[in-house]
Amino acid sequence: MRAWLFDNTTTDQREPHDSGVPQTADDLAAIGVLYWHLGDENALDRLEEIAKERNYKNRDQIVVSKEAMGDIYETKVKSFFEEHLHEDEEIRFILDGTGFFDVRDKQDRWIRIQIYKGDLLVLPAGIYHRFTTDASNYIKATRLFKEEPKWTPINRPAADENSFRVDYLRTLRVR
Numbered sequence: 001m002r003a004w005l006f007d008n009t010t011t012d013q014r015e016p017h018d019s020g021v022p023q024t025a026d027d028l029a030a031i032g033v034l035y036w037h038l039g040d041e042n043a044l045d046r047l048e049e050i051a052k053e054r055n056y057k058n059r060d061q062i063v064v065s066k067e068a069m070g071d072i073y074e075t076k077v078k079s080f081f082e083e084h085l086h087e088d089e090e091i092r093f094i095l096d097g098t099g100f101f102d103v104r105d106k107q108d109r110w111i112r113i114q115i116y117k118g119d120l121l122v123l124p125a126g127i128y129h130r131f132t133t134d135a136s137n138y139i140k141a142t143r144l145f146k147e148e149p150k151w152t153p154i155n156r157p158a159a160d161e162n163s164f165r166v167d168y169l170r171t172l173r174v175r
């Protein structure tokens with residue numbers, strides 16, 4: 001994982017958009033974003049331990065690529081990049097490839113998080129975020145869920161009064 005403040009330019013979303021201001025795992029933890037690098041050896045055993053500790057009961061796999069998605073790839077990548085939240089954690093273990101998750105910090109700036117094979121990223125319920133593939137146009141991930149998947153993305157600003165959003169902001173003490 002590597003993270004930085006997004007530069008807010010409007011060129012292709014798949015470019016790094018690196019402002020040159022790095023962000024650390026502690027900066028992410030301050031907004032409730034959890035990160036582990038599970039490595040190559042024993043990564044799956046470690047994933048099972050964390051899934052047990054955190055009660056992640058369900059999972060599936062997703063491949064985001066032109067090859068896997070065909071004609072819907074570009075539409076799908078655009079929809080992942082709409083600013084949204086979920087009423088459950090978004091939990092992704094990266095099996096292969098790379099991509100960018102953008103999350104809003106307390107000052108409403110975008111932090112861009114580049115994720116790699118062996119990374120486990122957990123976004124809390126209620127955080128505004130978006131996802132894009134990078135220039136490689138390929139990522140393969142395990143998606144984990146506490147219960148049945150709650151897929152529905154709730155876009156900003158419609159989600160501003162959502163109770164999961166309000167609760168999340170309370171945990172940050174910004175509301």
Ligand SMILES: CSCCC(=O)/C(O)=C/O
Pocket residue numbers: 062064080090092099129130131139141
């Ligand atoms: C690397 S997983 C693809 C992105 C995704 O599943 C999602 O829900 C983004 O918000």
Ligand SMILES: [Fe+2]
Pocket residue numbers: 084085086090129153
């Ligand atoms: Fe999402």
